Amino acid sequence: MKRVADESERTELLLHICCAPDATHGVSAFGKRFDVIGFFYNPNIHPREEFRKRLLAALDLQEKRPFPMIIGNDGAETWEDAVRGLEGEPERGRRCEACVRMRLRETARKASELGVPAFATILTVSPKKDAALVNHVGREEGELAGVRYVEADLKKNDGFLNSVRASRELGIYRQRYCGCRHSFRA
Numbered sequence: 560m561k562r563v564a565d566e567s568e569r570t571e572l573l574l575h576i577c578c579a580p581d582a583t584h585g586v587s588a589f590g591k592r593f594d595v596i597g598f599f600y601n602p603n604i605h606p607r608e609e610f611r612k613r614l615l616a617a618l619d620l621q622e623k624r625p626f627p628m629i630i631g632n633d634g635a636e637t638w639e640d641a642v643r644g645l646e647g648e649p650e651r652g653r654r655c656e657a658c659v660r661m662r663l664r665e666t667a668r669k670a671s672e673l674g675v676p677a678f679a680t681i682l683t684v685s686p687k688k689d690a691a692l693v694n695h696v697g698r699e700e701g702e703l704a705g706v707r708y709v710e711a712d713l714k715k716n717d718g719f720l721n722s723v724r725a726s727r728e729l730g731i732y733r734q735r736y737c738g739c740r741h742s743f744r745a
C-alpha cells in the first residue's frame with residue numbers, strides 16, 4: 560500500500576533540482592526536516608551544451624556537499640509537447656506553468672515509483688519564480704500521484720542571497736538565463 564507522509568514525520572523527500580546554485584540553499588533548507596534525495600530533471604534546458612554544464616554543476620555540488628541524487632531521463636519530447644502553442648508567452652506566463660508542471664509531474668511520479676512519501680522543488684529559490692504558482696502546481700501533481708507535496712518559498716529569509724554567496728564560495732557554475740530556448744532569446 561502506498562505510504563503518504565505525515566506532516567510531522569521525518570521522512571525521505573524527493574527534491575526536484577533545477578540547478579546547482581539554487582541547490583546550494585535548497586538542499587540544506589529541506590535537509591533540516593527531511594532526508595533529501597535530489598532529482599535532476601530538466602528537459603527544458605537548451606542548448607545541449609548548456610544542459611551538460613548545468614548537470615556537471617549539480618554533480619560538482621554533490622561532490623563538494625554530498626547528498627544522494629538521481630538523474631532523470633531525457634524527456635525532451637515531453638517538454639516540447641507540454642509547451643507547444645505557448646512559445647510566445649512571456650516568462651512567468653502559461654509556458655512556464657506548463658514547464659514547471661511537467662517537471663513536478665515527473666518528480667511526483669518518480670517519488671511514487673521509489674516509494675518516497677514526499678516531494679518538493681527548489682525552483683522557488685529564484686526571485687523570478689512565483690512561489691504561489693509553483694506550489695499550486697506541486698499540490699495538484701502531488702494529489703494526482705498520491706504523494707505529499709511540501710510547499711516552500713525558498714527565496715524568503717535571504718534564501719536567494721545565500722544561494723548566490725554559497726555558489727560563489729564553492730565555485731559553482733551559475734547560468735545566465737532560465738533554461739529553455741525562449742528564455743535564451745530573451
Ligand code: SF4
Nearest residue numbers: 655658737738739742
Ligand atoms: S522560461 Fe524557464 S520556466 Fe519558463 S518555459 Fe522556459 S525554462 Fe521553463
